[in-house]
Amino acid sequence: MSDRDHASEAEATELAERLAGSGLRMTSQREHVFHVLRAQTDHPTADEVYMRSKAERSDISMATVYNTLDALVKCGLVKQVNVDRAATRYCCNMQDHCHFYCEECGGVHDIELSGGIRDFPIRMPRDLSARQMDISIRGACRDPKGCARKTLKEGVKAQKDSLENE
């Protein structure tokens, strides 16, 4: 049994436990979608998750991808990330972090937070009680190789076409 199998097994076990904790069942589709998410640290949209999932399991449906992503969010294994009004992205890094959006390539990167998110210099009015804080940063990633994603629209479309014509 390879390291990879070990990793997948541990992943599946964690998934099954978390799902059970929320009264949800483990299924092969859910395992596969979760694995697809964990395979890359980018923050794919539902559509991208669908395409990647379909590459190995050609029978999976978009509806199931949406349902599964929902289930993963409900049981605390995945977070939704929204950038403007674009399609929701999914993040499976459950550490406390914030997001960087590259306006050049459209990529989203995780940024670790130094201190706890609590001790940020914000004075909360007395009549408002905070439950959660979200920080997002936008800018450009000046990676010499060019960024993770190509120039947003064209790049995403090209990627989609190439997967469809397989």
Add this chain to the structure above:
Amino acid sequence: MSDRDHASEAEATELAERLAGSGLRMTSQREHVFHVLRAQTDHPTADEVYMRSKAERSDISMATVYNTLDALVKCGLVKQVNVDRAATRYCCNMQDHCHFYCEECGGVHDIELSGGIRDFPIRMPRDLSARQMDISIRGACRDPKGCARKTLKEGVKAQKDSLENE
């Protein structure tokens, strides 16, 4: 001439100048939409701006409201505020601030920032250059009177109906 007229006049002048600065023309629709936005400190959606605008100018169209809000954003008089995937809201407070979203009533409130947004304790990776940071807080506003907006969906719908049946 009343104080109110003075205020409106100054508002219109600022608007005209800002529009001109972006190569855009001043129109009565734009003046009216801008005035509607400045009349309340809440963060209305395009649809809400449309309803409020139509209350006084029944001939204005939704398309114009969208176009105008766009123009106002382009010339730096208004900012867009996104909460999850819900309809975009519009904010005409141009000071540096962040947003509080009440999960109970759906209202959005401004929160002043103590220090400059620059000295927040975040270590940026070398290959990422930040241009802008957004902070949003979610929680509940425990106002004894109840919050600005009623319980989200029902409240918004009721408000819409009441305006339509005038």
Add this chain to the structure above:
DNA sequence: TTCTTAATTAGAATCATTCTAATTATTGAC
């Protein structure tokens, strides 16, 4: 004016997401 260009408008189109209703899979009791 009159010409040119921009703004407004109604309605169609788009696109991510949610919903519906039918089918299939999983679970637990027997």
Add this chain to the structure above:
DNA sequence: GTCAATAATTAGAATGATTCTAATTAAGAA
């Protein structure tokens, strides 16, 4: 294992915010 009960999957329809289109109207320059 059999069999109901319940949950998950699925295709496709519906939704809703926004954008686009193409026609009309208004504004500014000459």
